[in-house]
Amino acid sequence: MKRRHFIKKASVTGLGLVTASSTFLSVDENQEIKNEIAVTSKYIKPLVIATWKTDLAVETAAAVLEKGGNALDAVEQGCRIEEANEKGQSVGKGGLPDRDGEVTLDACIMNEKGDYGAVLGVKNIKHVISVARKVMEDTPHVMLVGEGAENFAVSKGFERENLLTEAAKKAWKKWKEKSEYKPIINIENHDTIGMLAIDKKGNISGACTTSGLAYKMPGRVGDSPIIGGGLFVDNEVGGASATGLGEEVLKTVGSFLIVELMRQGKSPQEACEEAIGRIVNKPGKDFKNFQVGYIAVNKKGETGAFSIHQHFSYNLYKNKENKNIPSDFYNKV
Numbered sequence: 001m002k003r004r005h006f007i008k009k010a011s012v013t014g015l016g017l018v019t020a021s022s023t024f025l026s027v028d029e030n031q032e033i034k035n036e037i038a039v040t041s042k043y044i045k046p047l048v049i050a051t052w053k054t055d056l057a058v059e060t061a062a063a064v065l066e067k068g069g070n071a072l073d074a075v076e077q078g079c080r081i082e083e084a085n086e087k088g089q090s091v092g093k094g095g096l097p098d099r100d101g102e103v104t105l106d107a108c109i110m111n112e113k114g115d116y117g118a119v120l121g122v123k124n125i126k127h128v129i130s131v132a133r134k135v136m137e138d139t140p141h142v143m144l145v146g147e148g149a150e151n152f153a154v155s156k157g158f159e160r161e162n163l164l165t166e167a168a169k170k171a172w173k174k175w176k177e178k179s180e181y182k183p184i185i186n187i188e189n190h191d192t193i194g195m196l197a198i199d200k201k202g203n204i205s206g207a208c209t210t211s212g213l214a215y216k217m218p219g220r221v222g223d224s225p226i227i228g229g230g231l232f233v234d235n236e237v238g239g240a241s242a243t244g245l246g247e248e249v250l251k252t253v254g255s256f257l258i259v260e261l262m263r264q265g266k267s268p269q270e271a272c273e274e275a276i277g278r279i280v281n282k283p284g285k286d287f288k289n290f291q292v293g294y295i296a297v298n299k300k301g302e303t304g305a306f307s308i309h310q311h312f313s314y315n316l317y318k319n320k321e322n323k324n325i326p327s328d329f330y331n332k333v
C-alpha cells in the first residue's frame with residue numbers, strides 16, 4: 001500500500017493511527033506521518049468526543065454547538081441523553097444498583113474557566129450531570145454527596161424518581177444468587193459517559209456521569225465524579241476523561257495526568273497511552289481482569305484514545321461527521 005493511500009484509509013476508517021502505523025510502517029515513516037498529520041490537523045470547529053458508543057449523546061451535543069451554543073451546555077445536554085436512556089446499565093436511570101439494590105449516581109462537570117462541580121452517591125435523581133452543574137454555579141462548593149446532594153437537587157427543582165428499572169432489578173437478583181464481586185471487562189463498564197467538547201469559539205468543557213461499578217459496596221465512589229480522575233479540562237491545553245475500573249484511574253490521577261502530559265508536548269494519543277502505561281506497568285499489576293479506557297482532545301482539536309483491552313470505543317464528532325471509532329489498546333495477546 002502506498003503511504004499516502006494508507007494515510008487516507010486510516011483517517012477514513014477512523015483506525016487508530018498509532019496501531020495502524022506501527023503495524024505497517026517503519027519508525028521514520030511513522031514520524032513523517034505524525035508531521036503530516038500535524039500540518040493537516042486543521043479542522044472545522046466544533047468538536048465533540050465521548051466514551052463508548054454514544055451516537056445520540058454526541059449528536060445532541062454537536063447540535064448545541066452547531067447552533068452556536070457553548071461547550072458547557074453541549075456536554076451537559078449530551079450526557080443527559082445517556083442518563084435518560086434506561087437501556088444503558090451504567091448511567092442514570094436503568095443503571096445497575098449497588099449490592100443492596102440501591103442505584104447511586106456520580107457525576108461531574110468542568111467549564112473552560114477551570115470551575116468544577118460534582119455530586120457523589122446520589123439516589124433518586126436522574127440528571128445528576130445537571131445537579132453537578134448547579135453545584136458548580138450556584139454554591140461556593142465543588143462537591144456534594146449523598147442525601148445532601150439529593151436534597152440540594154430537590155431544592156433546585158429536580159424531581160425524585162425511582163431509578164431502579166425492572167431490568168436492572170432482575171439483573172441484581174440474578175447477581176445476588178452468587179454475590180460474586182468481580183469487575184468484568186467491558187460488560188458492566190460499557191456505558192459510563194465521559195464527554196469533551198470544543199465550541200465554535202474554541203473553548204473546552206467536559207462532563208462525566210455514571211452509576212459506577214455494578215453491585216459496588218454501598219458508599220463506594222469511583223473516578224467519574226473526581227476532578228483529575230474521571231475528568232479534567234484545562235482550556236489552555238485540552239481535556240481528558242476516563243471509563244473503566246475507577247480505582248485504577250484514581251490511583252494514577254489519570255485524566256489530570258493526560259492533560260499535564262499534553263501540556264508538556266505529548267499528543268492526545270501519546271498521553272492516553274502513557275496514562276494506560278502507568279497502570280499496566282506497575283510491578284506485579286494483574287490487569288487481565290479489568291478495563292480502563294481514556295479519551296483526550298487538545299486545543300488544536302487533535303484527539304486520542306487508548307484502553308487496556310480491546311472493545312473500548314468512542315464517538316467523535318469532527319468536521320461535521322459523527323463516528324463511532326474502535327480505540328487502540330494495550331493488551332494485544
Ligand code: SD4
Binds near residue numbers: 090189211223244246
Ligand atoms: C467507576 N469509572 O465508577 C466508573 C465505572 C465506569 O462504565 O466507567 N463504568 O469506576
